[in-house]
Amino acid sequence: MELNVKLRKEKDDLLADPSLYRKLVGSLVYLTITRLNISFAVQQVSQFLQTPRHLHLVVVHRIIRYVQGTSTRGLFFPTSNSTHLATYSDADWASCADTRCSITGWCVFLGDALISWKSKKQDRVSKSSTESEYRTMSLACSEIILLRGLLAELYFSETDPTPLHADNTSAIKITTNPIYIKSYKSSLNLFVLQD
The missing domain is CATH 3.30.420.10 (Ribonuclease H-like superfamily/Ribonuclease H)
Structure with a gap:
């Protein structure tokens, strides 16, 4: 997400068909199981599922571009890991x-x-x-x-x-x-x- 951007419910025009927005956000919520680095951004956009706006969809597309650009990153569990x-x-x-x-x-x-x-x-x-x-x-x-x-x-x-x-x-x-x-x-x- 862009720094210091606060998403609001009433800013910008409503989406004509919110189903695409809901599907994309649902997929991103599922992806947070293995991608901690997007949890905060996904949490921000998931609060607008009832009345998504064009600006919210732009943010979702930005998150998806980030995920595509960092697809080789993930969680790693070393075999010699401590239990602390x-x-x-x-x-x-x-x-x-x-x-x-x-x-x-x-x-x-x-x-x-x-x-x-x-x-x-x-x-x-x-x-x-x-x-x-x-x-x-x-x-x-x-x-x-x-x-x-x-x-x-x-x-x-x-x-x-x-x-x-x-x-x-x-x-x-x-x-x-x-x-x-x-x-x-x-x-x-x-x-x-x-x-």
Whole structure:
């Protein structure tokens, strides 16, 4: 996507036949299973399935051109990979021009291999970037707990804490506050790093 472009519901003319738009976006949503690098852009265009406009179709065509130009890229899982999890989270505060909702994004690595990710609009409007980032970190923690349980079932039990990398200083301070986190820290078995 172009930098600093905010897609809106009411900008430009409606498409006469939205079926092509819906088919293309559906295909791109399916493609995000293996192409993390387009998840954010696809999430942006998928919110206009009800009333797509010409500008939205232009963005979809741009994503498709990008995918065609990078068809040799993909996810790789090295055979000598470690079984240590690492998680990165971020939020784009109030980035939706229509609803002012934030975009949640996180990804989880098993050693050097990317194994889980998400890019999604939050369902509530956050009053601050700290609140938005904190929600994202909470969702990332839920994924960490799920993946640690899955690894334990596969006999790859994690003994070390799982790092959660975040970039919002205020949200990090809240999560590391001993008053709030004391009772949960041992059960979650994770720690937060500032990048």
